[in-house]
Amino acid sequence: MNIRILKAGLQTTIQDLGRQKYREFGISASGALDQYSHQIANWLVGNDNNKPTLEVTHIGPTLQFEQDVSIGIAGAEFELFVNDRQVSMNTTLHMQQGDVLKFGKLKSGARAYVAFSGELKLPLTMNSASTNILANFGGFKGRALNDGDLINLNATVFKETRVTPNELLKEHHHNLQQNHIIVRVTQGREFEQLSQASRKSFLEENFTVSSDSNRMALKLEEQSLDLKDELSMTTTPIIPGTIQLPENGSPIITLADGQTTGGYPRIAQVISADLSLLGQLKPKFLVSFYEVSIGHAIKVLKEKEKYLNTILHSEVKSYTATQT
């Protein structure tokens, strides 16, 4: 059966957890920017966490299903309608043949994820279904969805109706509401090269997300940072979460589609546990940086993963509502 894309939305792409081991060829990981919400969406329909989802950006799509299928939606808070009747995110939704799912107004965050029970029939590129829009490969024809696209799905119906536990939402969404996200960072290799005043302002000021941001990088508007001395940099490998400082003094945060190498001073690095939050930043949102140690970053990540796994994979039944 097909999922019919009646309206594609602003930038709707197929993403999974990304492709590894190709950075040496200049090929970044891609994958869901908010992998936390991507995993929750998959859990809502009983999928493995690496199954491809639709990543919905700012303005959501309208989809029609040619056959019965269960879907799960998590991440940024959107108004959501099935055949014009309002429904909830973060619960298993059982679609019937011909149903139309429509995304309405975005209320908080930036990106939501739609998971489907069954198999999306998409070829894997370098072991991943993720779309690399820049290089035009992976996902659905290497691009964001267009109006009228048909995505082939071997649909199944998930027998349970799951609801995302509140603790998981709180953990991820507590600082999405105010359009201001606090992101934890460790020092980058060139953090010490920032001027004394800039080190302080980097960790104390709020930065505004620029409209020039995309899946490659979040650009920040303020041009408030400078270096102690001029620094001659040689191109080095960078990874998602690397914060670089170009000559104009506005930090750039590398994201999943970002370049594999960079030539600007690396002033900080977003901790792995907070990478998913970066996917929920929209232009004009505020972001501020809080410094932690590497040890703390790892501890936080392990706790977060353990928490997610315990809740999502053990006592699944206790979170299963009665099927309607």
Added chain:
Amino acid sequence: MPNFSIHTNSDNSVIVEFSDDISIELTRYILSAKDIIEQSDISGFIEAVPAYNSLLVIIEPSHFSADRVIKKLESLLRDVEPLSLTNSQKHIIPVCYHTSLAPDLEQVAKHNGLTVEKVIEVHTGGEYPVYMLGFLPGFLYLGGLDKKIHCPRRDDPRSRIEAGSVGIGGDQTGIYPINSPGGWHIIGKTPIALLDISKSVPAIAKPLDTIQFKAISLEEFKQYEH
């Protein structure tokens, strides 16, 4: 093994930094170190990414302990021999320098007080070693550009440069593997693909290979397209 130091780079990576100047000799050591790391048993190892004078080692964050990884790498990298060049290949890349595909060729000639023909002669006369890949999928960082045709980047970068475009930016020459924005002077175009996503090695060349450019006519260029 040249002098190196290992630093924590993030909560899932460490970086090996080399103090020597960039050279093919250093690249041979870095690639050899990469092979050794890939064949080792570092727990949670994902990938090693080589660059001009550094090597990033990425680890599954839930397995990551900076101290342990650094200690392990220090012992692994104690005695490294430079990678042999026996597997290095020479790639001849056809480039059409016709005006219609080379909007900045004249500018590069003017900047260096040369004729367009001379720029082409110098560009096709060089042998360019691949130091590393990065920036864009399949982009080769090449060395060896003759000083006679260096040319600073354009003041107004183009918002779209087509895949296959051959450019000069400062003291570097290179080929845009995919459509992308860019600030280099475009002096020609190759009809061949630099990226083949169906292959396990998706780039046409690897570090320590060499690239040579061969001039082709517009007619020959068009034949490739069919």
